[in-house]
Amino acid sequence: MSLFSYTKPRALSEALRLLRGGATALAGGTDLVTLVRHGVARPERLVDLTGIEGLRGWSREKGKGIRIGALTPLADLETSAQLAKLLPIVRESLRDAATPQIRNVGTVGGNLLQRNRCWYFRDEGVPCWLKGGTRCFAVDGESRYHAVVGAHECWMVSPSDLAPALIACDAEIEVASSLGRRRMKLADLFVAPQGKRRREHALREGELVAAVRVPEGALERRGTYLKAMERKAWSFAIVSVAASARIREGRARDVRVVLGGVAPVPWRVAAAEKQLEGTALDDNACLAAADTLLDGATPLRDNGYKVTLARELVRRALRSLAG
Amino acid sequence: MRLVVNGTPREADVREHESLLTVLRERLGLPGSKNACEQGECGSCSVLVDGELVCSCLVLAAAADGRRVETVEALGSAERPHPVQRAFVEAGAVQCGFCTPGFVVAAAALLRENPEPTDAEIREALAGNICRCTGYGTILDAVRRAARITT
Ligand SMILES: Cc1cc2nc3c(=O)[nH]c(=O)nc-3n(C[C@H](O)[C@H](O)[C@H](O)COP(=O)(O)OP(=O)(O)OC[C@H]3O[C@@H](n4cnc5c(N)ncnc54)[C@H](O)[C@@H]3O)c2cc1C
Numbered sequence: 001m002s003l004f005s006y007t008k009p010r011a012l013s014e015a016l017r018l019l020r021g022g023a024t025a026l027a028g029g030t031d032l033v034t035l036v037r038h039g040v041a042r043p044e045r046l047v048d049l050t051g052i053e054g055l056r057g058w059s060r061e062k063g064k065g066i067r068i069g070a071l072t073p074l075a076d077l078e079t080s081a082q083l084a085k086l087l088p089i090v091r092e093s094l095r096d097a098a099t100p101q102i103r104n105v106g107t108v109g110g111n112l113l114q115r116n117r118c119w120y121f122r123d124e125g126v127p128c129w130l131k132g133g134t135r136c137f138a139v140d141g142e143s144r145y146h147a148v149v150g151a152h153e154c155w156m157v158s159p160s161d162l163a164p165a166l167i168a169c170d171a172e173i174e175v176a177s178s179l180g181r182r183r184m185k186l187a188d189l190f191v192a193p194q195g196k197r198r199r200e201h202a203l204r205e206g207e208l209v210a211a212v213r214v215p216e217g218a219l220e221r222r223g224t225y226l227k228a229m230e231r232k233a234w235s236f237a238i239v240s241v242a243a244s245a246r247i248r249e250g251r252a253r254d255v256r257v258v259l260g261g262v263a264p265v266p267w268r269v270a271a272a273e274k275q276l277e278g279t280a281l282d283d284n285a286c287l288a289a290a291d292t293l294l295d296g297a298t299p300l301r302d303n304g305y306k307v308t309l310a311r312e313l314v315r316r317a318l319r320s321l322a323g
Numbered sequence: 324m325r326l327v328v329n330g331t332p333r334e335a336d337v338r339e340h341e342s343l344l345t346v347l348r349e350r351l352g353l354p355g356s357k358n359a360c361e362q363g364e365c366g367s368c369s370v371l372v373d374g375e376l377v378c379s380c381l382v383l384a385a386a387a388d389g390r391r392v393e394t395v396e397a398l399g400s401a402e403r404p405h406p407v408q409r410a411f412v413e414a415g416a417v418q419c420g421f422c423t424p425g426f427v428v429a430a431a432a433l434l435r436e437n438p439e440p441t442d443a444e445i446r447e448a449l450a451g452n453i454c455r456c457t458g459y460g461t462i463l464d465a466v467r468r469a470a471r472i473t474t
């Protein structure tokens with residue numbers, strides 16, 4: 001493990017000052033500690049965010065939706081009966097995410113900003129494109145878990161279970177830096193690595209995610225999260241689907257469908273959602289939308305099965321909203 | 324750094340990059356928590372920090388400063404085993420024994436909060452622990468047994 005200094009400020013302003021100076025944010029450490037141990041991340045300074053007041057916990061403000069502090073442990077969301085009533089999709093997405101031990105420590109912000117799980121990326125000895133090398137080893141290598149759609153130079157998949165679920169709830173994030181605050185759509189936090197941009201997230205130098213906000217309107221929609229895994233206990237999604245919609249007289253409105261595990265970002269296609277507006281979410285409509293979502297998919301050697309799986313999972317998720 | 328480990332205040336010199344697991348095993352002489360995958364996958368390094376079940380291999384030692392840590396050593400010893408440890412032996416849920424401390428800590432944490440768990444709740448609570456030898460059937464059985472002993 002490389003050497004680094006460690007600080008745990010109490011004040012957000014102090015953390016932001018350190019981040020501005022080039023330090024790396026540490027939340028629960030369940031991803032970062034492993035990356036550092038394996039030499040994939042080499043931070044010189046770590047700023048532990050867990051001591052900062054006010055970034056932990058969630059609340060509901062009437063008419064303003066839900067605000068979730070970025071340092072809230074995943075377990076707090078998963079085990080809250082109150083949140084399960086307001087936003088059941090969040091609990092569904094977390095129930096099979098990681099392990100109880102990791103959910104106790106891992107945070108919302110850390111889950112959204114965790115690095116990808118491509119095995120070439122995680123192997124210190126492989127100088128792949130995302131790490132500054134010249135080529136992606138997955139393209140002609142072991143590609144069982146890689147992307148089937150939306151990839152450019154890098155074929156990793158976005159690993160977070162929480163991200164598709166929250167995006168299906170129209171979530172926004174509050175981003176803070178020593179220069180001020182800004183709001184952005186959660187979906188815009190995720191970027192497919194491409195060209196000069198050899199990274200997965202759109203945060204700028206010195207920024208951190210302070211909170212996630214779910215607007216009131218999303219609480220009125222029905223939502224569901226389905227996840228295909230290789231084993232029953234913890235494992236990352238091979239494919240996952242977050243779907244939500246308002247159902248009026250048997251017809252779907254405001255439909256959202258977001259896929260995990262198939263693309264470098266949580267995968268959403270506006271045309272597929274539009275196509276579902278006003279339908280009864282019958283099999284034909286669901287499968288047609290799935291085809292639109294996966295239109296242009298170009299699987300690698302080992303992962304064509306993901307297209308079939310995603311298609312069926314989309315159908316099931318949308319059908320369950322109707323039922 | 325200072326910790327309260329198994330009820331006793333301890334001090335240790337740590338390097339910034341060490342994990343809590345390394346500190347427990349190598350600096351504080353508590354080898355009960357095992358070191359296997361070192362990436363959160365197997366649960367054999369499970370301990371309680373401020374009462375919460377965590378993988379000590381993923382906790383930076385510096386981040387545990389000032390916290391209360393309980394390891395498997397606090398639960399029982401060879402002479403005075405914890406009910407969960409007894410149940411594991413009686414149910415035949417121990418073969419090589421490598422995973423056992425992690426399971427015991429996780430199961431003890433479960434029973435502390437939920438003395439009469441259903442099978443589904445046991446499975447859920449132990450989902451972060453892996454055993455390469457025995458079937459999960461015997462482990463489930465052990466936790467059921469332990470629940471009976473403790474209630
Ligand atoms: C065995 C295992 C299985 C797993 N399975 C799943 C799974 O099935 N589904 C799933 O979704 N996840 C899974 N995970 C990932 C897990 O959920 C993440 O490791 C965890 O959520 C990260 O949170 P953390 O607080 O520990 O982040 P850290 O490790 O502390 O940080 C992760 C990254 O985010 C950055 N960061 C953290 N917080 C902020 C912030 N507020 N602002 C800006 N940057 C920040 C850090 O700099 C770092 O780069 C698994 C992990 C393991 C080890």
Ligand code: SF4
Nearest residue numbers: 118128136154155156
């Ligand atoms: S998929 Fe991305 S992270 Fe994996 S080898 Fe290719 S470039 Fe590297």
Ligand code: FES
Nearest residue numbers: 359361363366380
């Ligand atoms: S050694 Fe910590 S989880 Fe495996």
Ligand code: FES
Nearest residue numbers: 419422454455456
């Ligand atoms: S008894 Fe050997 S790993 Fe569980």
